[in-house]
Amino acid sequence: MKLLVARHGQTEWNYENRVCGISNIELTDKGLEQARLLASKVKDYHIDIILSSPLSRALKTAGIISDEINRDIIVEDRLIEQNYGSYEGLLRTGEGFRYAKKQFPNKLGGGESILQVVQRVYNLLDEIIAEYADKNVMIISHGSVCRVINSYFNECSNQKYDDYYTKNGELVEYFI
Template sequence: MKIYITRHGETTWNVEDRVCGRPDVPLTEKGRRQAMELAERVKGKGITRMLVSPLSRARETARLANTYIQVPVETEPRLIEHSFGRLEGVPRTSPEFWKAKRNMTTRYPGGESVLEVAHRIYSLLDEIPQKYPGETVLLVCHGAVSRVVHTYFEDIDEEAFHHYSLGNCQLKAYELPEGER
């Protein structure tokens, strides 16, 4: 079964290079254009359903990306962005953020760990073939979530994990096994 993933369009905090996480930061005008360009790219992919993070930047991206294909869109709470806790809003170049980012098993101060994100994302990915058999699903989510999705399909080391990035409205396809994983 094919599954697609995309990251929301550009936000104001992407432009400002700030750690985003859970704050409901809006799309920029460029982010809306990116979502409309995504709408063109998803035509002909056979997508039958979208599962979307509850944050407005992902929901707006999904709404615009669904312009032509008009498939069911479901809010999926497990796709919400990684909670970076007290580091949300700080510059991405902040030494405190980079130190916390390097430790995958420890929670961000007031937030969640990469392992906690992986647990909720892996459980969702394990469910999709049973819940949506024969469908082609597009996940509309976030940067940190897309990094974890990538590890579900690809064995990568920690260094590659930290450098993996899905661009705003970039579309990536994976093959999801339809039997037991």
């Protein structure tokens, strides 16, 4: 089994370095181009299933890929980005946000803790591996979810976890 994991294309808030979270922010022109490049890159892969977050930026990215490789999209709610609560829309560089996101058990600004995201994504990955063991699966999701997926397959310290970053439109492959 091969698991292909990609982050959606760029949004205006990504460009402005703002916390996106569960806010439904659309792709920029650059984000659409990143999605097209990603689709072009994976068109020769044998992808059996596309799973996508329900947020529009991920669904639009998945739709462009789906059109290229002629596969349906399964919307999977557990792939939604972390709910950052009151931090949504704020600059990612703010001291309050940078500190809060390193407190793994705490809900960020009334939103969701990293541990809650890990639980839902790890459970989903366990199900994907069990159900689609003989398939190649592509996931289109978000920065925090990509970070969690990476931690599922690779041991890392809290600092290494926090430092892990998937660029908009970037593809990572995991072989299971």
